[in-house]
Amino acid sequence: MSLPTLETTPIPGLVVLRLDLREDARGWFKENWQREKMIALGLPDFGPVQNNMSFNAKRGTTRGIHTEPWDKFVSVANGRAFGAWVDMREGESFGAVFTVELDPATAVFVPRGVGNSYQTLEDGVTYSYLVNEHWRPATPYPALDLADATAAIAWPIPLTEAEISDKDRTNPSLADAERMAPKKTLIIGANGQLGRALNAEFPGSDLVDMVTAEGVTVLDLTDTAAVAAWPWHEYALVLNAAAYTAVDTAETIEGRRIAWAANATAPATLARLAAEHHFTLVHYSSEYVFDGTAELHTEDEPLSPLGVYAQTKAAGDIAVGLAPRHYLVRTSWVIGDGKNFVRTMQTLAGNGVSPSVVDDQLGRLTFTTELTRATKHLLDVGAAFGTYNLSNGGKVTSWHEIAAEVYRLSGRSSDDVSPTSTAEYTAGKDMAPRPTNSVLDLAKIEATGFVPEDAFTALARYCTS
Structure with missing residues (x-):
């Protein structure tokens, strides 16, 4: 034929x-x-x-x-x-x-x-x-x-x-007929720093989270009855910004249960619903799914998670990959509206503290505004479904270099931040393992026409906002 x-x-x-x-x-x-x-x-x-x-x-x-x-x-x-x-x-x-x-x-x-x-x-x-x-x-x-x-x-x-x-x-005339509204967008995890940024980029979306807030409805994706009652057929796009990100607490008995529920079970549920109701699912992941031994993490690198948090994120990645229409956006070192590394350094700088910050973990910052801009770009250009790495662009840096730049932008000397190693910093502390190299290869998303903004340019704007 x-x-x-x-x-x-x-x-x-x-x-x-x-x-x-x-x-x-x-x-x-x-x-x-x-x-x-x-x-x-x-x-x-x-x-x-x-x-x-x-x-x-x-x-x-x-x-x-x-x-x-x-x-x-x-x-x-x-x-x-x-x-x-x-x-x-x-x-x-x-x-x-x-x-x-x-x-x-x-x-x-x-x-x-x-x-x-x-x-x-x-x-x-x-x-x-x-x-x-x-x-x-x-x-x-x-x-x-x-x-x-x-x-x-x-x-x-x-x-x-x-x-x-x-x-x-007896049907109405065109002048009196109802107009059909387009299917809607749903943001899950709307109370978080990424969820709030997505709401700004996708205004008019329905908002849900585990905890209610103004304009936000409670939806627990691990509650079978609540999931069954939700009108999934009304949505063309579901943005899953929900995650359990307490990396160290995830190593505890209670933290482990919550991390698996939020980072693995919930994405698996969304992948099943995406297949059933034909919506596009956008899910956000982490470079923690890798052990950090590669010089540059590509989208097709085999998963090699270290701690419990990392393992749950990897499980979520596998589940989301089964959704027919999905974008899995894998990112690193996220900074947005809320408590984060940059805001902590600003507070320390303002309080006259001179901290020690690790200099042997490498990567690039990702601002939530860059994540949302990239998400909108992938959808607008109709990029092929699949996994995309995303961080801000520019040079590869350590946490120490970022902290020093925050101090400089805060009016303090960058020399007030001293370098230390991960081994020295974690000695005697009950902390989960972390990848030492978090650098993501951005070639795939750049090939779609997206140009990542330099991380330090974004950092300067963020620190003065």
Whole structure:
């Protein structure tokens, strides 16, 4: 079978496919839906879960303009039908109309929010549609009057002669019709420093966390009942900024349980939900999934976590990788709005303290504003799903060099920060192991067109904010 061809239409996302129909004396054969070939043409991998068939006994049977909240792939199994579509989505294309005649060699992909209708041109036409959500009783959706003067659909058979249901005769005009809102964005871990930064980058998102706050709803991803009750089908994008980051406490009995729940179990739950509800999952990980022995950590480096925190993050990475549509953003040395290394150094500088800071752990800072900017970039350019390293750019530094720069920016001498080794700093302390080299290779995300900002440029701005 040869590849079908794809034709765009005035309605964004609605496309016509001309299928390869193989005919002989016995009849015909076609590949009505072939995932690999359709995706190669540019059709979204929309993941159909239900196939519906509608048999129409009489010529002129006309089905109403319905806008169910899911994607459809429509075709006819036999005969001919006149297909009509009206964009019912919020935005500039609202009210756009497209029509085409459907026969066995023609199919149409209908994105969520586009009203779908047809009129049979022969007796005994069977209409087929694949959908990517299971039908739910009493699901509300916009509908449109078949005779709406604004849409002005040129029905081949006058509606006065057509077979139409009583319900479809009472649908509203375009001026009065409901507009379908796009699917939403959900930020998990909205109270944290990354969650707050994501909320600024993705305004209007739904916000959840383990603890309530203004505008934030409580959602525990380890609570089976709460997860089952949440309306996951309403979301196109889920940003998981939740994590347990108490590296040393994770080594304790209680800390271990919490770390595994937050960093491994919850991401595994989200990966399953992403597959089931077709949303894009963005999850944030850490260079701690590596032991720090490599000179430069690439995205495909085998995982080699050291402590419990690191092990739980690695487990979460593996789980998220199973989501069909995912971005796993792996980062290091995160600095944002809240308690962190830079703010601690500023406080010490202001209090006249001269600390010792390790100089044998190497990496680059990552500001939450850079994380959110990179996230928006990956989504906007439609980058290939998968794992991306992300930190600020510039030279590789030690924690000691960063602390010295913070002191300089705070009006203190950089010499007031003395260097020490990790072995000296941790001697006699109950601390989890840490990778000595946290330097991430940024080539993959740079290849998408993203240019990381120099870490010390961002640091100077952060210290004066």
